[in-house]
Amino acid sequence: MRRPKSGGSEAPRELVSAELVERCKKGDEAAWAELVEATHREVYSLCLRILRDPDDAAEATQDAYLKAWRALGAFRGDAMFTTWMYRVAANTAISKQRGRKRRRDHEVGGDDEMLSQLPSAASTEALAGARIELETVEAALRLLPEHYRAALVLRDVYGLSMEEVAKELKITETAAKVRVHRGRKKLKELVTSEQDE
Amino acid sequence: MRCAEVREMIPALAGEGEPSLSMRRHLLKCRGCRGELETYRDLLASMRALEARPVQAPDGLAAKLIAIPSEASRVDQMRSHVARNRAAYAGGAAAAVAVAGAAGALLWRNRERSSGGSRKPSRGWLAAA
Numbered sequence: 001m002r003r004p005k006s007g008g009s010e011a012p013r014e015l016v017s018a019e020l021v022e023r024c025k026k027g028d029e030a031a032w033a034e035l036v037e038a039t040h041r042e043v044y045s046l047c048l049r050i051l052r053d054p055d056d057a058a059e060a061t062q063d064a065y066l067k068a069w070r071a072l073g074a075f076r077g078d079a080m081f082t083t084w085m086y087r088v089a090a091n092t093a094i095s096k097q098r099g100r101k102r103r104r105d106h107e108v109g110g111d112d113e114m115l116s117q118l119p120s121a122a123s124t125e126a127l128a129g130a131r132i133e134l135e136t137v138e139a140a141l142r143l144l145p146e147h148y149r150a151a152l153v154l155r156d157v158y159g160l161s162m163e164e165v166a167k168e169l170k171i172t173e174t175a176a177k178v179r180v181h182r183g184r185k186k187l188k189e190l191v192t193s194e195q196d197e
Numbered sequence: 198m199r200c201a202e203v204r205e206m207i208p209a210l211a212g213e214g215e216p217s218l219s220m221r222r223h224l225l226k227c228r229g230c231r232g233e234l235e236t237y238r239d240l241l242a243s244m245r246a247l248e249a250r251p252v253q254a255p256d257g258l259a260a261k262l263i264a265i266p267s268e269a270s271r272v273d274q275m276r277s278h279v280a281r282n283r284a285a286y287a288g289g290a291a292a293a294v295a296v297a298g299a300a301g302a303l304l305w306r307n308r309e310r311s312s313g314g315s316r317k318p319s320r321g322w323l324a325a326a
Contacts, residue, residue, distance in 0.1 A: 013248070013249070027266070029266045029267065032263065032265070032266050033263045036259055036262040036263050037259060037263075040254055040258065040259050040262055041251035041252070041253075041254050042248070042251045044251070044252070044254040044255075044258060045251040045252045045254075048252055049247075054255065058254075058255050058258055061254075061258060061262070062258075062261055062262065062265075065262045065265050066265055066269065069265050069266055069269055070269065132239045132240055132243045133243070134243055134246055134247060134250060136243075137240065137243045137244055137247065138247060141244075141247075152244070155212070156212065156241055156244040156245065157244050157245065157247045157248050158248055159245065159248070162213075177209070180209075180212070181208050181209050184208040184211070184212070184237065184240070184241075185208050187240065187244075188208070188236065188237060188240055191240060192236075
């Protein structure tokens, strides 16, 4: 699949109507089913893009929806529901990622090591003008170190503001900007090297 | 501006913000840096397009998510039932402990009695002999 020409980090697209959310807030289970049908693929994808593991992503998705159901009353509707749901999911996935990281900290060889083993990037000139396949970008995202991946997924895939990214990652806005900046550079290297092969 | 300086700023520039005047001047005359900027813009556009291309969710996940309200209300009902009847449950637990204690004591006493014959004779028995 080819990428669309319009880029940037605009806000996420809204997947459900305000009326549907209101019905859910009143405890309407049929409305909830409709909301789940409309959003669960996106939410699962977000969790998978952060966590990489399908089982972890499914678990995080369930936890996120349970949190959302319980916190729906607090959703005031001044932000888009999709953005709010993405934040709930991101928060859940990142907490899971932290727990997972603590468990496997003793393991040798991290993501940075994996990155250093990848082929070096091709020249910019060779890539300039080429359109980047979505599959290539998706694959390259999976190779990024966790801390860059989460920041990039939230900012550049799901369009969260830098302030929201910082909040979700529990870091300062400056640190979030640095992660996004470095993440983009690493991702570009990965994409370029993959396209060059 | 030099290429190295411009290229350092390009990842941020491609996502947010406008180039400064000196940067624009450099980009106008430097084909390599323009290409670099275009590459990052392509990359960001592809990333943004991923949102609209969700991956396949596992079978059964949607059903589990749809069941959350009924599951949550069942758990909540159970919790509130326990909270409401905390005193009764505590009383029941205390009564169970008391009954178990009494039963244990009774068993112990019966065992003591049944093993009484094989024990050393008491002083009273010796006196009678």
